[in-house]
Amino acid sequence: MKFVENVKADVTTDIVYMMCPMHLLKLEEKMKDLDDGQILEIMTDYDGALEDIPGWCEKTGNEFLGLKETEDFYKFYIRKKVKRK
Amino acid sequence: MRKCYFDHVATNPLDNRVFDAMEPYFMENFGNPLSLYDLGTKAKEAIENARAQVAALINSKPSEIIFTASGAEANNFALRGIALARQNEGKHVIVTKMEHHSVLNSARFLEKMGFVVTFLPVDKYGIVNPDTVKKSITKETTLISVTYASSEVGTIEPIKEIGKIAKERGIILHTDAVAAAGNIPVDVKDLGVDLLSLAAHQFYGPKGAAALHVREGMRIVPLIYGGIQESGRRAGTENVPAIVGMGQAAELAKSEMTGRIGQAKKLRDKLIQGASGIENVYLTGVPPMADKPENRLPAHASFTVEFIEGEAMLLLLAAKGIYAASGSACSSKALKASPVLLSMGVPSNLAQGSIVFTLGKDNTEEDMDYLLSEFPQVIKRLREMSPYAKGWGTKGEGGECTVRK
Numbered sequence A: 001m002k003f004v005e006n007v008k009a010d011v012t013t014d015i016v017y018m019m020c021p022m023h024l025l026k027l028e029e030k031m032k033d034l035d036d037g038q039i040l041e042i043m044t045d046y047d048g049a050l051e052d053i054p055g056w057c058e059k060t061g062n063e064f065l066g067l068k069e070t071e072d073f074y075k076f077y078i079r080k081k082v083k084r085k
Numbered sequence B: 001m002r003k004c005y006f007d008h009v010a011t012n013p014l015d016n017r018v019f020d021a022m023e024p025y026f027m028e029n030f031g032n033p034l035s036l037y038d039l040g041t042k043a044k045e046a047i048e049n050a051r052a053q054v055a056a057l058i059n060s061k062p063s064e065i066i067f068t069a070s071g072a073e074a075n076n077f078a079l080r081g082i083a084l085a086r087q088n089e090g091k092h093v094i095v096t097k098m099e100h101h102s103v104l105n106s107a108r109f110l111e112k113m114g115f116v117v118t119f120l121p122v123d124k125y126g127i128v129n130p131d132t133v134k135k136s137i138t139k140e141t142t143l144i145s146v147t148y149a150s151s152e153v154g155t156i157e158p159i160k161e162i163g164k165i166a167k168e169r170g171i172i173l174h175t176d177a178v179a180a181a182g183n184i185p186v187d188v189k190d191l192g193v194d195l196l197s198l199a200a201h202q203f204y205g206p207k208g209a210a211a212l213h214v215r216e217g218m219r220i221v222p223l224i225y226g227g228i229q230e231s232g233r234r235a236g237t238e239n240v241p242a243i244v245g246m247g248q249a250a251e252l253a254k255s256e257m258t259g260r261i262g263q264a265k266k267l268r269d270k271l272i273q274g275a276s277g278i279e280n281v282y283l284t285g286v287p288p289m290a291d292k293p294e295n296r297l298p299a300h301a302s303f304t305v306e307f308i309e310g311e312a313m314l315l316l317l318a319a320k321g322i323y324a325a326s327g328s329a330c331s332s333k334a335l336k337a338s339p340v341l342l343s344m345g346v347p348s349n350l351a352q353g354s355i356v357f358t359l360g361k362d363n364t365e366e367d368m369d370y371l372l373s374e375f376p377q378v379i380k381r382l383r384e385m386s387p388y389a390k391g392w393g394t395k396g397e398g399g400e401c402t403v404r405k
Helices: A022-033 A049-060 B016-025 B038-057 B071-085 B101-112 B130-136 B159-169 B240-276 B310-319 B329-334 B339-343 B365-385 B395-404
Strands: A011-014 A039-044 A063-069 A074-079 B065-068 B092-096 B116-120 B141-145 B172-176 B195-199 B210-214 B281-283 B300-305 B354-358
Touching (some): A022 A039, A022 A049, A039 A049, B016 B240, B038 B065, B065 B071, B071 B101, B071 B172, B071 B210, B159 B172, B240 B281, B240 B300, B240 B365
Parallel strands (some): A011 A039, B092 B116
Antiparallel strands (some): B195 B210, B281 B300, B300 B354
């Protein structure tokens, strides 16, 4: 797993204590609103996200930048892919 | 025989307009809101519409409303959910002695979990002093929960002032507005509360639907784990008809509130005036005041009747077709004096004779006349057989008897 520090996110979403699979639904919803190349920070306490979020990024072609662990939850960073013109 | 229902804090009858709104969601539109086909989307739209209606009643946003199955669930969810979500910041919770059992017992659960809970005292009217709240705050305090209005004595608490204190100190404030929301104006922004509980059957909606307002951006640990209903915060397939009913009831309550309050106050004041004329009957809670904003629910009149027991009054009144309550359910079943009355300084023997009348939109002047003619007779009959009433004579003597005991 890739750990990162000091990533500057454009949009943050807090879904700590929200149930699975909110991490995937929220991720998809928020990524839609992002501009190409922007970074989303998603905070969740759900352990399953450790597999699901990188997996989702691989499937959708978005870039998984890494995560940061705090005492109670994780912060995931995802960069929206830039569409080729 | 005339039937007069004066127990609207126990529950309200369902408004037929609410029932009409609910009906299609039992048989016709029975779908699960999470289903992707049209039956599901219809149900989903219906609950989202209800969410907006409920939000409008308390000036909240639809995204801040979480539906629950009862007011008790909303209170449990609030106390447990916030205390646990913030336990790394502190483990001190403040509640008052006026709270409903769903708040008190949740607080006791937290105590067992290792939290420290302060139960705040109240004055003789049941009002919590905001200064006392302020003084009880420690650096460990994360949550304050104060009822908006007591269903037992009708007292409305100074939530707005407590809200200011909580905000200054960065503490979350929850209010149990089950007895208030839909009956008096409730505005979460004006009050400055972070969480607020309300229940549909307190404003002519169905049982089985209630809600917790959770201010945007707050974390709350779920009470019920499962699927992603209610944004992943409260699992379980939604009670669609009841939620639709709650929405419709909220909309009606909002548009008809002024009229309902006016009518209730008129009847309530007549009752308070009439009953206060009976010897050794005392009003509990705040007396209605014509000249300033009231600290009493408009449809609420509660008394203690000396020398007799509340339970006995209820039975004799019920035999006359009059339905009332005697304080909280727990105290009447256990034949104990109400903890709320005791915390207000009412002597325990007097607290036994507690009786609560709560009026509704369908009560009439004639109902009130009937109550005022039957109530004194019931009291008289019971006092004639009461051993406590020995030596009872004038109001003065009775008062002294109370003090000595």
